[in-house]
Amino acid sequence: MDFQLNEEQKMLKKMVYDVADKEFRPKAAEWEASAEHMPREYVQKLADLGLLGLCLPVEYGGQGRGAFEAILAIEGLARVSCLCASPVFESNIGPVKVIEQFGTEKQKQKYIPPVCTGESMISVGMTEPEAGSALTDLATRAVLKDDHYVINGMKRFITGGGNSDVYVVYVRLSEQKGAKGIGGIIIEKGTPGFSFGKQEQFMGMRGFPSCDLIFEDCRVPKENLVVKEGDFRKLMTAFDLERCGNATMCLGIAQGALEEAMAYSQQRKQWGKDICEFQAVQFMLAEMAMKVEAARLLIYRATVNADTGLPVPLEANLAKCFANQMVREVTGMALQIHGGYGYSKEYPVERMMRDGWGWGVAGGTIEIQRVTIASFLLGRRFDQRK
Ligand SMILES: Cc1cc2nc3c(=O)[nH]c(=O)nc-3n(C[C@H](O)[C@H](O)[C@H](O)COP(=O)(O)OP(=O)(O)OC[C@H]3O[C@@H](n4cnc5c(N)ncnc54)[C@H](O)[C@@H]3O)c2cc1C
Numbered sequence: 001m002d003f004q005l006n007e008e009q010k011m012l013k014k015m016v017y018d019v020a021d022k023e024f025r026p027k028a029a030e031w032e033a034s035a036e037h038m039p040r041e042y043v044q045k046l047a048d049l050g051l052l053g054l055c056l057p058v059e060y061g062g063q064g065r066g067a068f069e070a071i072l073a074i075e076g077l078a079r080v081s082c083l084c085a086s087p088v089f090e091s092n093i094g095p096v097k098v099i100e101q102f103g104t105e106k107q108k109q110k111y112i113p114p115v116c117t118g119e120s121m122i123s124v125g126m127t128e129p130e131a132g133s134a135l136t137d138l139a140t141r142a143v144l145k146d147d148h149y150v151i152n153g154m155k156r157f158i159t160g161g162g163n164s165d166v167y168v169v170y171v172r173l174s175e176q177k178g179a180k181g182i183g184g185i186i187i188e189k190g191t192p193g194f195s196f197g198k199q200e201q202f203m204g205m206r207g208f209p210s211c212d213l214i215f216e217d218c219r220v221p222k223e224n225l226v227v228k229e230g231d232f233r234k235l236m237t238a239f240d241l242e243r244c245g246n247a248t249m250c251l252g253i254a255q256g257a258l259e260e261a262m263a264y265s266q267q268r269k270q271w272g273k274d275i276c277e278f279q280a281v282q283f284m285l286a287e288m289a290m291k292v293e294a295a296r297l298l299i300y301r302a303t304v305n306a307d308t309g310l311p312v313p314l315e316a317n318l319a320k321c322f323a324n325q326m327v328r329e330v331t332g333m334a335l336q337i338h339g340g341y342g343y344s345k346e347y348p349v350e351r352m353m354r355d356g357w358g359w360g361v362a363g364g365t366i367e368i369q370r371v372t373i374a375s376f377l378l379g380r381r382f383d384q385r386k
Contacts (some may be wrong), residue, residue: 001218001301005072012069016076019049020084028081029050032351036205037163043087043118052091053116055128055308056100060108061116067093067303067311071248072193075296078252082355083207085343090160091115095124095168098184101310103226107186113256123160124242125169125187125213128153133368134384135170136179136232140146140215142171149223150187151215152336159209159362162196165189169213173229184227184235185220192216204354239363240316241306246363247299247320251292252357257327257334257352258288264338265349276338284333291330295323314376321369326362331356 004209005013019215024047046052055070056062063069070092077085090096096115098106100120114120131137135328140153151171158167166188172181187194197212262285275281308380331353335342342349360366375382 005301009069009072013072013076015049015072016051018033019045020077020080023385024077024084025080026085028262029348029351031083031207032081033345035201037207037209038083038086039261040118042084046087047116047118051088052114052118052323053086055092056096056112056116057308060100060112062112064308066305066308067244069299069304070364071299074245074248075252075255079256080252081256081351082205082253082359086208087118087121088247089121089245090121090164091118093241094120095238096240097241097310098235099186099226099239102231102234104223106223107226111186114165117262119328120166120232121160121164121198122166122168123164124159124239125155125158127156127158129156132156133365136182136231136279137215138172138182139168140172142173142220143186144173144222149222149225151185151218153215154197155213157200157210157362158213159197159208159210161209162199163209163214167213168226169215170235176229179232180230182232182235183225183229186224186226187215187218187220191218202358204351204356205358208222222277229239237310237314240311240313242303243316243320243363244299245312246359247302247316247323248297250359251295251299251358253352254288254323254327254330256294257331257349257356258285258292260347260349260352261285261288261334261337264341268339268341281337282339288330288333291326295319295326298322302330314373317369317372317376319371320363320364324366324369324373327356328353328360 013286050063051073053062054065055067099111124377128134128138129362142151144150168184169181169187171185173183176182193216195214200210241267265281266274268275298319302311302319305312334349335353338347341347
C-alpha cells in the first residue's frame with residue numbers, strides 16, 4: 001500500500017489548509033456563537049476552488065477525482081470547523097452519490113450540476129421519530145397513484161433540513177415490512193405537501209441546519225424514484241461512503257484539537273516551565289497523535305479503495321466507528337491539556353468536543369456500527385428484534 005500523496009494531492013491539501021486557516025478560521029467562532037448557517041458566499045468560495053463535486057463525474061460538472069481527494073479536502077477544513085467542511089462533504093459524498101450511482105440519466109443531469117456549482121444542496125432523510133437505529137421500521141409511505149407518488153410521513157434530525165433544495169428520502173413503497181419495502185425518492189423543497197418542523201438546537205454542530213421533514217399528501221412525480229423497492233442495500237452501500245465522510249469530520253476535528261493542544265502546551269507555563277515538559281501532558285499528546293493517525297489510516301484505506309465508486313462496507317464501518325470514538329477521546333484530552341481555559345468558550349477545544357460528539361450518533365450510532373462490524377466479520381446477520 002502506497003501512503004505517499006502524489007503531487008496533485010499535495011497541492012490540493014496545501015490549498016485547502018491555506019484557505020481553511022486564512023478564510024474560514026477567523027469566522028468559525030462567529031458562526032458557532034450565532035448558530036447561523038454558513039453564508040452562501042463562503043459556499044461559493046468552496047465552489048470557486050473546485051472543492052464541490054470533486055469526486056463527481058466531469059460530464060455532470062464535477063472534477064472526476066476519487067473519494068480520497070474529497071476526504072483530503074474535508075479533513076483540511078474540518079480541522080478548523082466541521083461546519084466549514086459541510087458543503088464539501090454534502091457535495092461529494094453525501095446523498096448526491098445515491099443519484100450519481102443509481103439515478104436515471106435525467107436525474108443526474110438535473111440534480112448533480114447545481115450541486116457542483118454550490119447552487120443546490122442535497123440532504124438525506126432516513127430517520128423518523130419511531131425509526132432511528134431500527135431504520136427498517138420506517139413508516140413514511142409513498143403510494144403510486146397514476147404518474148405520481150403520494151407521500152405521507154415524517155423524518156427527524158435531517159441535516160440541512162429547511163436549507164437544502166433537494167432531499168433523498170427513504171420511503172416505504174409497499175406494505176412489505178422491513179428492508180424489503182424500502183426505496184428512495186427525490187423530493188424538492190417547495191413541493192406542495194412538504195413542510196419543515198422547527199430548527200433543532202443541538203449541543204454542537206451549531207450552524208448546521210437540522211429539522212423534521214413533514215409530508216402530508218405530498219405529490220411527487222414518479223420519475224423521481226431513485227432507488228426502487230427492494231434495493232435498500234443499494235441505499236446503504238452509498239451511505240457507507242457518507243460514513244467515510246462522517247469519519248473524516250471526526251478526523252479533522254481531532255487533528256484540529258491536537259494542533260491546539262500542542263500549541264497551548266508550549267505556551268502555558270506552570271511551576272516555571274512549559275506544561276509540555278510534564279510527562280503526563282506528553283503522554284496525552286502522544287496518545288492523541290496515535291489515535292488520530294490510526295483513524296487517518298482506516299479512513300484513507302477505505303476511501304482509496306473506493307476510488308470513484310463506493311467503499312468496501314467493512315472498511316467504511318471500521319473507519320467510522322473508530323473515528324467516532326476517537327474524536328470524543330482526543331477532544332477530551334485536548335480540553336484537559338487546556339485546563340480551565342479549555343472549558344471556556346474563549347478557546348476552540350470545547351466547541352471541537354461538542355462538535356465531535358454528534359458524529360457518533362449521526363449516520364448510525366457507535367453501538368450499531370459495532371453490531372454491523374461483528375456481522376461482517378462473522379458473515380452472519382443479527383436480527384435485533386429476536
Ligand atoms: C447531529 C446529527 C445529525 C443527523 N443527521 C441526520 C440526517 O441528515 N438524516 C437522517 O436521516 N438522520 C440524521 N440523524 C439521525 C441519526 O441518524 C439518528 O439519531 C441515529 O440513527 C440514532 O437514532 P435515534 O436518535 O432514534 O436513537 P435510538 O435508535 O433510539 O438509540 C438510542 C440508544 O440506544 C442504542 N441502541 C439502539 N438499538 C440498539 C441495539 N440494537 N444495540 C445496541 N444499542 C442500541 C443506540 O446506540 C443509542 O445509544 C442525525 C442525528 C444527529 C445527532
